[in-house]
Amino acid sequence: xxxxxxxxxxxxxxxxxxxxxxxxIALRSHAGTNATFTLEVPDExxxxxxxxxxxxxxxxxxxxxxxxxxxxxxxxxxxxVCTPLSDSAYDAYLKxxxxxxxxxQKEENKTTRIEKRAAKKENKKQTIPKAEKPQKxxxxxxxxxxxxxxxxxxxxxxxxxxxxSFFFVISVKP
Amino acid sequence: xxxxxxxxxxxxxYLTLVALVAFSIWILTTxxxxxxxxxxxxxxxxxxxxxxxxxxxxILGWQADFIYQLSSDSSGLYLHWVHCWVLGLLLGAVxxxxxxxxxxxxxxxxxxxxxxxxxxxxxxxxxxxxxVFKCQFFxxxxxxxxxTVGDTPRDLLFWxxxxxxxxxxxxxxxxxxxxxxxxxxxxxRLLGGLLSLGILTNVVAINWGFHISVKLYSSVxxxxxxxxxxxxxxxxFAFLIQNKWLDLPTWRPIGISxxxxxxxxxxxxxxxxxxxxxxxxxxxxxxxYNDDLAARPAFHGAYxxxxxxxxxxxxxxxxxxxxxxxxxxxxxxxYWIVQYMDGSMxxxxxxxxxxxxxxxxxxxxxxxxxxxxxxxxxxxxxxxxGLHEGTEIEVYLQKLDWQQLPLLQQEFDWTIDAIK
Numbered sequence: 001x002x003x004x005x006x007x008x009x010x011x012x013x014x015x016x017x018x019x020x021x022x023x024x025i026a027l028r029s030h031a032g033t034n035a036t037f038t039l040e041v042p043d044e045x046x047x048x049x050x051x052x053x054x055x056x057x058x059x060x061x062x063x064x065x066x067x068x069x070x071x072x073x074x075x076x077x078x079x080x081v082c083t084p085l086s087d088s089a090y091d092a093y094l095k096x097x098x099x100x101x102x103x104x105q106k107e108e109n110k111t112t113r114i115e116k117r118a119a120k121k122e123n124k125k126q127t128i129p130k131a132e133k134p135q136k137x138x139x140x141x142x143x144x145x146x147x148x149x150x151x152x153x154x155x156x157x158x159x160x161x162x163x164x165s166f167f168f169v170i171s172v173k174p
Numbered sequence: 175x176x177x178x179x180x181x182x183x184x185x186x187x188y189l190t191l192v193a194l195v196a197f198s199i200w201i202l203t204t205x206x207x208x209x210x211x212x213x214x215x216x217x218x219x220x221x222x223x224x225x226x227x228x229x230x231x232x233i234l235g236w237q238a239d240f241i242y243q244l245s246s247d248s249s250g251l252y253l254h255w256v257h258c259w260v261l262g263l264l265l266g267a268v269x270x271x272x273x274x275x276x277x278x279x280x281x282x283x284x285x286x287x288x289x290x291x292x293x294x295x296x297x298x299x300x301x302x303x304x305x306v307f308k309c310q311f312f313x314x315x316x317x318x319x320x321x322t323v324g325d326t327p328r329d330l331l332f333w334x335x336x337x338x339x340x341x342x343x344x345x346x347x348x349x350x351x352x353x354x355x356x357x358x359x360x361x362x363r364l365l366g367g368l369l370s371l372g373i374l375t376n377v378v379a380i381n382w383g384f385h386i387s388v389k390l391y392s393s394v395x396x397x398x399x400x401x402x403x404x405x406x407x408x409x410x411f412a413f414l415i416q417n418k419w420l421d422l423p424t425w426r427p428i429g430i431s432x433x434x435x436x437x438x439x440x441x442x443x444x445x446x447x448x449x450x451x452x453x454x455x456x457x458x459x460x461x462x463y464n465d466d467l468a469a470r471p472a473f474h475g476a477y478x479x480x481x482x483x484x485x486x487x488x489x490x491x492x493x494x495x496x497x498x499x500x501x502x503x504x505x506x507x508x509y510w511i512v513q514y515m516d517g518s519m520x521x522x523x524x525x526x527x528x529x530x531x532x533x534x535x536x537x538x539x540x541x542x543x544x545x546x547x548x549x550x551x552x553x554x555x556x557x558x559x560g561l562h563e564g565t566e567i568e569v570y571l572q573k574l575d576w577q578q579l580p581l582l583q584q585e586f587d588w589t590i591d592a593i594k
Contacts, residue, residue, distance in 0.1 A: 156458040157451060164447045167359075171439035174432070 187279040188270050193401065194286045195269070196262030200394065201293050203254065204244055206300055209459075210452045219244055225257060226250040247387040255390060280425035283405060290398040291357045292445065294370055297395060298354030299453045305347025307457050308465040311336040316476035316576045317503035317511045317519065325517070332384045338581050340466065349373060357402070358446055360426065367402035374399050473504045473526065477556065477571035485566050491515065502571055510535050533558065 203222040205215045227242040230253055242250035304310040314334040323331065336343060353373055356366025374396040381392050403410070405424050412420040427438070462468045479499045482489045489498045496516035503511040510524035510533070522535035522544075531550075536543040546560035546567075554573040560566070576582075 156454055157447075160447055160450050160454070164443045164450075167446065168439050168443040171442070172432075172436050 183279065184274070187274070187277075187282060188266060190279060190282045190286055191269050192259070192262040192266035194262075194282065194289065195265045196258040197286070197289060197293070197398070199258045199261055200255070201289075203258075204251070204391075206297075208452055209455050211448060222254055222257070223250060226253040229253055229257070246391065247389055251390055255394070278425065284425050284427075287363070287402055287405070290402055291363055291366070292449075294395060294398045294402070295354040295357035295366070296449050296452075298350045298357070298370060298373075299449060302347045302350030302352075302354055303453045303457065305343050306351065307347075307463050308340060308343055309462070310347075311343045313337055313466045314581070315503070315505050316474075316574075317505060317513070319576055319579055319581065320476055320501060320503070320513065320574075321519070322517075328384045329386045332380070332386065334581075340464075340584065358442075358449075363402065364406050367399055367406075370399040371396070371403055470506050471504070471508070472528070473556075474506055475504055476574040476576045477502045477504075478574050479569055480555075480572045481568075481570040483566075483568040486568075499569055501574075502569075509538075535562075 199222075202214055202218045204219070205213075223242055223244060226244070227250070230236040230240050230242055230249065231238055234253075236249070240250070241248035242253075244251050244254055301310065311333060314337050318326065318330065318334050326334070349369070350373060353366050353369040356362040356369060358366075374392065377392045378389075378396050380386065381389050409420045409422050412418040430438070457463055478501055479491070482491075482498050484498075489495050491498065491500065493515050496514055496518075498515045499512050500515050500517075501513040503509075503513070504524060505511060505521070508524050510522045511519055512522070513519050521538050523538060525534040525536075526532070527534070531548050533546045533548050534543055535546065542563075544560065544562045546558045546562060548559075549557040551557070556571040556573075557568065558571065559568040
């Protein structure tokens with residue numbers, strides 16, 4: 001016990017560096033002055049950038065791109081609007097984005113169907129056997145799939161269960 | 175027992191109750207935003223804010239526009255801290271009248287210590303992991319890097335210096351995580367309390383010394399750490415100063431039934447698991463384990479203005495043309511910042527339409543929006559044109575390699591020989 005106390009004292013003497021970040025710093029780092037400091041996002045009492053706690057905040061923006069003369073649904077390169085939004089505003093934005101994405105998907109499907117029909121007609125004309133039907137050539141919207149990343153925090157939960165179970169076993173040991 | 179000692183014992187019991195109530199209210203109303211645990215702050219903070227607003231305007235006669243919200247060092251937060259203790263005194267008195275002579279003070283203090291330990295542990299883990307993953311002391315933004323030291327406020331400068339050192343930030347974070355973990359277990363609570371007290375004393379000194387606006391919040395943490403260590407004060411004093419060993423046992427739930435022991439251990443395990451999950455989940459979800467390397471939005475960076483046409487007239491880069499753009503910056507949180515020739519800066523909310531190649535800049539004060547057409551060149555430079563603040567402008571912006579600035583070079587030499 002004495003040793004522990006000595007170590008604790010020594011460690012506490014050299015304990016360093018917990019400084020809570022303030023919203024003031026986060027906001028005024030925009031321009032390096034106090035002039036633009038305003039209360040416009042929920043406070044995080046000094047933790048890191050707010051979007052860390054709202055990972056869905058970095059949202060994809062969809063657009064139609066033309067690749068090899070074909071319109072495909074894709075995600076805008078790496079851009080995301082990062083202006084802080086309230087939860088309700090964000091939900092509204094998300095709804096709108098999903099709606100737009102669905103519409104674009106529909107448009108894309110429509111184009112694919114027209115192309116398929118045209119390809120069928122062409123096939124019939126050329127009397128190609130069924131087995132040699134042309135493959136679907138439209139690019140799949142892989143980028144948008146990536147954007148809605150399938151996070152799996154289960155591994156973390158499982159990993160943390162190990163030390164916690166160990167603690168439990170130690171605690172209840174007679 | 176003498177009258178004096180009876181009064182002292184009763185006062186201790188009452189003050190323990192007061193602290194228990196005051197800290198409980200504080201925790202319920204100022205708790206951090208959560209992802210896994212229920213966000214209890216949302217339920218209680220509105221009532222607390224309404225009360226601070228009422229006290230501020232009606233009792234103290236403050237201006238109606240004072241910041242009554244419970245945020246970093248707002249007037250409302252200070253007022254709320256006072257409210258917590260006033261309510262603690264009142265509710266503590268009621269509870270004291272009900273439970274006096276029925277509950278031992280040592281048991282009450284144990285309850286207070288457990289509450290404070292878990293609260294402080296949670297906060298230390300939150301802030302500790304936030305540092306370990308380099309989110310709290312983030313890499314300085316390009317606009318901060320191009321602001322002179324003399325023009326940078328002390329708190330932001332301190333933040334930027336800390337943010338420039340990956341190793342030191344992680345070291346600070348690891349210490350906090352360690353202190354937080356030690357606080358979670360009965361056997362290591364004193365060690366955790368001492369370590370927390372050391373860390374938080376330094377934090378409070380830095381926050382006060384560098385004018386960092388979490389003064390009250392960090393002081394509350396310090397007080398929590400102090401109250402955890404307080405019952406061991408006599409023992410520590412005897413050991414460290416008088417070189418003696420005092421055996422002063424503090425109350426602990428010993429001798430309880432096996433069933434109760436298992437239940438308590440199970441509850442503790444679940445709470446610890448939840449706290450750790452709460453602290454680590456945001457990073458696992460975002461896959462961001464080093465914020466310095468996290469993806470930045472498009473156009474993020476610093477730009478030097480090579481040419482500036484105003485109503486088709488070229489404006490030379492001279493200090494006399496104070497409103498000519500000198501540099502422009504894109505901040506990762508969605509801001510376009512212009513540095514003028516006189517050195518002053520103005521930020522605009524920044525949005526971009528890549529499809530139509532448009533930038534939308536909204537003045538942060540006047541809320542006037544400007545839409546500018548942009549052209550992105552092969553070398554990353556930009557041409558921006560359009561009607562901005564009443565004049566037609568055409569600006570050619572050359573991208574600056576801000577990551578090569580000396581502050582961001584992670585150089586390390588054991589000897590001075592390598593320094594040329």
